[in-house]
Amino acid sequence: MVFPIVAFGHPNLRKIAVDIDKDYPDLDNLIESMYESMYISNGVGLAAPQINKSIRLFTIDATPFSEEAATEIEFKEVFINAKMIEESGDKWPFAEGCLSVPGINEDVMRSPNIRIQYYDANWEFQDKEFDGVIARVIQHEYDHLEGKLFVDHLSGLRKTMLKGKLNDISKGKVKVDYRMIFPKLKKKR
Secondary structure, three states, rough: OOOEEEEEOOOHHHOOOOOOOOOOOHHHHHHHHHHHHHHHOOOOEEHHHHOOEEEEEEEOHHHHHHHHHHOOOOOOEEEEEEEEEEEEEEEEEEEEEOOOOEEEEEEEEEEEEEEEEOOOOOEEEEEEEEEEHHHHHHEEEEHHHHHHHHHOOOHHHHHHHHHHHHHHHOOOOOOOOOOOOOOOOOOOO
C-alpha cells in the first residue's frame, strides 16, 4: 500500500511522535508500505509522521546517494523508538530536501557523527554510531519524530524568503508526482 505524504503545514509534522511496542498493529506491513511509499516518491528516508502516523518509526535506504558520494552506499534500515544519544564533530552543509516540502532544497548544517539507540525491524536493540551522509539522513528523519523539519535549521532570513513557497506547498500549489495530503487545500464545491 502506498501512503500519501503529508505536506508542510500539516499539524502531524509538528507533533513529537510516541513510542510503540512489539504489538503495534500490522507493523511488518506498515514498514513494507513505508518503503514502497518512499521508493514511489523517490525518497531516501521516510518517517511515520510524514504518512500521518505520529509514532517513532522511520525507514532509510541511502543507496541513491551512491552516485553523489562516488562510492557504493548500501544502507537500508528500520528505526523504531529511536533516541539520539550524541551528535558530534564540526557541522557541515549539505543540500537537503524533503518529501513533505517538495521543490525546496537548502543547505543545512548538521554534525558529521552521531550515536543513536533504536530497535530494528526484528525488535533487536541497537546502539550504533554513524557518520557522513548516513548520519545526515538519520538526523533528518529523526527530526520528524521530534516535530521538526529541515527548514527549521535555516536562518531567519532564509525562512522569511521561503515563506511564500512554503505557504504554496501547504495549499497544494506545487507539482509533485506522488500523492500528498495538503493541509490548506481548498476543496472545490
